[in-house]
Amino acid sequence: MKRTKISLVALLILTVVGCAPEKKDNTLNVEVYETSERGNKLTRITEFTDVDSAAAVTIRPEQTFQTITGFGGSFTESSAYLLNKLSKKNRDTILQAYFAEDGARYSLTRTHIASCDFSLNNYTYAPVAGDMDLEHFSIDEDREDLIPMIKDAQAISKDGFHIIASPWSSPPWMKDNKAYVGGKLLPEYYDTFALYFSKYLDAYKAEGIDIWGLTPENEPHGNGNNWESMHFTPEEETDFVQNHLGPKLEADGKGHVNILGYDQNRGGLKEWVDEMFKDEASSKYFAGTAIHWYESTYEVFPETLQYAHQKAPEKYLIETEGCIDSEIPMWQDDAWYWKKEATDWGYDWAKPENKYLHPKYAPVNRYARDIIGCLNNWVDGWVDWNMVLDRQGGPNWFENWCLAPVIVDPDADEVYFTPLYYTMAHFSKYIRPGSKVIAVENGADAIIVTAAQNPDGSIAVVVFNEEKEAQNFSLTLNDKHINLKIDGQALQTIVIPKA
Template sequence: MKLQLITTTYEKNQTKTIETKKEFTHDPGVEFNVVNIYPQVEYQTFDGFGGSITDSAGYIYSLMSDQSKKELIQAYFGPNGNCYQTIRSHIDSCDFSVNQYEALSDPTDMEFESFNLDRNNRYILPLLLDAEAANGKPIEMMLSPWSPPSFMKTNGIRIQGGKLKEEYREFWAEYICHYIKSYRAKGFLIKKLSIQNEPNAKQTWDSCLYTGEEEKIFLRDYLYPALRKNGLEDIEIFIWDHNKERMFERACEIIDETTEHMISGIAFHWYTGDHFDAISLVREKFKDKKIILSEGCVEFSRFDENAQLLFAQMYAHDIIGNINSGMNSFIDWNIVLDTVGGPNHVGNFCHSPIVYDAQNDKVIKNLSYTYIGHFSRYIVPGAKRIASTKYTDKLELTALKNPDGTVVFILLNRLDEMQQVNLRINGQVTEVTVPGNSISTGLLSQ
């Protein structure tokens, strides 16, 4: 057994990544400081990592020089980058749009004659096309609506929550289908759809409220029939698409004998804390459903915008906890923003793993980008989570087995002090040093 270990440390605002190789020896019976990995014990399949291409990200991309565009695209989608396999984008505008917009605003246009994707063509689609060119094949996409058009809502505006008017449920379902078909006609691989982004949040930006019963009725009686009528039966439908603390309740409200066959999975966000047990509950009760993180970022309204190490550790901590609880894929929020965390038409500025300094035409990779890469560069879609144990809560650990049999494990140390590990697998052992405030990815092969 051989170990390739990639370790990143961060001291005095400097990132350092080193690679080492180690050999294993026969386990003499070590008992202390042990980390065990059990490839023979398998759990859920992991489908990969991704990020979101928003109107704001596309706008930033439009400002870049050709060289900076290439650098960004390769960083996420190139063979030596973070190997993203999924893209999420929004149906009509969201908070991370330069301004509000919708593809159709005429309540009498039931034939979609005035429907157009002009705004998408301006910013989102050029970034999508370049991402796919770098990837070498179509990238699987997920679409999510933040709000129906204003005329379809009880409050008459895209913002401040409001609800979908009952008389527009059928029209809105057809609108969503038209959006999907328009993207597919351009060659994009729309694979996933969530019913509503954050249906429990009345926001100062584009938003729409659904109770669990309302979401179920819209899915069962309008959206699913519309997808079938439009030949879109292959679209994977995800419910909830909101924070973890209520994902179990929402899943129980919506998934029953009438809707179970319509629903591919549950999407969640991370903004209200760990709640890894909530994921475990959903995994236990709904064993055949996919569980995906569809959005997560660090909001500058809640955290110091200069806390690079904290942000990176937040990402790694959440990914590890989610995977260990049963998550199937992880989709980050904006893949690129400006240096203040925008643009955002309501001032809801956030961190992004990569930012662009337009004044100096510079692509800046934050530490969170490197930390995400410790997972996404090495965990191959189709990997199986495998069992592992650790001797201390001072370390965080997850382990997976790629389709080719290579074992990947990630060790996160969020403390200042170094940890010494005896790594055991298949009756063999080797010593591993985990520096303080570091993340390490191990690749195990015969």
């Protein structure tokens, strides 16, 4: 009898234990990729230490902002020329790195209409003065280098990519100074220049290249009259788009091509969006606004970006050009790209009251800080300048040297993927077109953060720590969280798979 009681008690205990609810696992499932001054290059972090952190980063996917158009770089004649000087193996390596599924997966790109500073020389598609019907229009100058680079990239890219095309100048004979550099488009040639765009779109389409977007002019305030340029005021460009370019493209069945106005530095943005979007008639043909970062490669100008968005909340706001300029690339020296050694043109040439906008600042920091700042202030696309340059920072007919994410030595057939390549990939590879920027509550003072939810439901969180010391933080989504650590001087992309 006693033995029977013990068996019943044991059975009762086992029954109670068996019915007890399982402990819920609140650990957030993540994949972490890091690029750092210490040597990580988009390296997956697989070992996590359980660190305590009061610095909380909370993701709020229920609060959404802009839809992402894409990230990428620019097809220039300089880059295409250099690729043609490399071995087929190295040429393919670079294009795969930018466009393949296991590469950076560039989704938004830019190219120049006729020549720019990163061309081998000055050229136009309409060289015959007075050719009002553009019967002699030809893109033959692009056939040797530029067009093959774009087509090879197309063949590699699984999802495809958009191309924004920009002229640095109209044909010189259409301008008041009859030169490639400076001057204004004469009003009597507004219709002919609109035809120039239409013929360009047709010529590239015949090559199998569809152009997604256009800007009427690269840097309409000019560039100090140094290389190809043409000046527009906000009123003049709006007139050109509203009454000439927009109607011409519409009449020619090209109304789907997105016209992005302005295409210069953020500091002058307000006066341009005020004019472009002042009423329904002026804004009809503008799909959005294009901006550059050269006003300051340190300051993001969040108030200006917010203003531009509020002025035209349904339009695109795309950063179409940025690079480290006034610098010659450091060859195979990763450490330099993390040091505060790089300058931009303003470090030497800006007015004294604007010097603070142009400090020495590490190249990686410039890119990471700017892209995150842009995403957190309504910018929906970010396009780097040249994809490939040589050890001098060219070729460039004006000797306007710059950096690029990939540097090559064509004579030795060598390729150097700088840390800037991996910095760009942190965004382009994991934040895909169609994703929505989502809210982040960042309680960590030492890091900056942005996040986006992709069309497949996954979430990409990008974290940048420019401090020398590693930082601990907790990442929370809904009722799950994980404690993480980011190295000093490091950029992380944290991918949260769809639940």
